[in-house]
Amino acid sequence: MKTIIDTHNHCCEFSADSSQPLKERLEEAQRLGLRGLVMTDHFDKWEDPDIASSEFHVLDIYPEDGEWVFNISDYIERIRVEQENLAKAHSSLELYKGIELGYRPYLVPAFREVSTFYKDDLDLLIGSVHNLSPFGYPKLSKLYAKGKKEAYTLYLEALMKMVEDMPFINVLGHFDYISRYNTYDDKKLRYVDFADHLDRLFKLIIERDIALEINTATQLVKNPSGQPIGLTDEAILRRYKDLGGSLICLASDAHHEGRVGQMFDQNKAQLENLGFDKLCHFEKGQIAY
Template sequence: MKNIFDTHNHCEFSFDGKRTTALRSAQSAYEKGLGGIIFTDHCDLWTPPGIEEKDQGFDIKAQQEEIDRVQGQFRDGFKVLKGIEIGMHPESIGQVREIMSEYEFDQVIASVHYLDNADPYDGSYFEGKDWKQAYGLYLETIYNEAVRLGDFDIIGHFDYVARYAPYPQDGITYKDFGDVLDAIFRLLIENGKALEINTKKAGGGRTRPTTPDKDLLLRYRQLGGEILSLGSDSHVAEGVAVSFGHYIDLLRSLGFRWNAHYEKRQLVQLPL
């Protein structure tokens, strides 16, 4: 998998990444034969009331210095790159823009973790909502906040909300959410952004082992979408590149040819 980069990883600089280090996770990626790893630590500068970690940002300068140090441990062209995962929310967009102007990143993921004053992870978001309301609002929020932010490279885990949902419907399907998915896809395609294929769900744990809807992926391709990035969303070293072989086979079977990552905010596409 020398052409494959894992584009979504957390390490000791994320509030929830303390079970690994940049060095351990990079070593895991190297041992698995990847071409590189990108650390995209959490930057959620707004959290709902009651969330214990009020400021889920991180020490960007320290993280980038550590990534430089870790990069120096590897040869053979293996790359360790600097990223960030922006938690999109209207209350924090000013702070986010300041960060983006102050620091240089290889890659920026834009994600939604918190919405409707709640958190899907702990289940509070789902109270009083049926599955269509819960999933639909999440997708609409991704679209609206991505339009508002603008400056990003990848939309992260568009199906995050389904990981922790209490409903029998355990995934985002095109037949149920075609209109808003089309809007997200067109936004990405028209602006040269990537859609993340987040493989964490297939890794088990608290997440439910489902596979992305094939019709959803085929529709993205039909509209002209070719830019996909594989991201494990790892928070431990052994989670790096989880289920990548399965997803590479799936994407190839649907006609996709490339895995995308970013270096100095420039798109790099390498064969799957």
């Protein structure tokens, strides 16, 4: 794990669905021998597009009830303090500042403002789709009723729309998120079933130097049989590489104790077998290894 930076992490101070404090996450990462962590807390503001259209400035953002946002300046400062503490303790753990932007079309101007205003402070921006209803698709629970083919296809289409709307993101977050919360017998996303959509999505991110995130939280989700989904379909990774893709981030998407760095050794071995010789992260928006 010495060479791996976990590029997707949440802590309970800034993400409503996380239970682990930042300090404990850092201690756990050091115990495991990880090279580094990128904190990427949730930034998903405003369920209601009418409210979202009102004027605001990123500096003024404080969460209202139930909103999955935080004051970005406070967040940056909090991580900076921990970076200082790590340096004082002569820790080799690298700590970076990132954000997971939850895509909704009406939030794109706000997200663009975040990306430009904090370009010297934030290292890595993840673009993620957690919810399809803000842009005219059914809620995930209803979408699943349409069956795997249609649900997964619509999700991949939403990702493409996000990448086109938000070319300023650095990382495509959990491209296989749609496989997490359904009840299908076989949840795994496979290249053979969605070849055309995956090709188009990969071309879009490759053209924009957006990295592909391998999200191990999805891999641990179980099928009804009790078997976990497991490692990413090799055919997906091979195709990404054949299309010219080389930027890969390895990410636990840890929200709770015991999750950081999960499945990293197996994933690293799989990627190396397929000829990916390095993992990437970003520093102030620039690709780094």
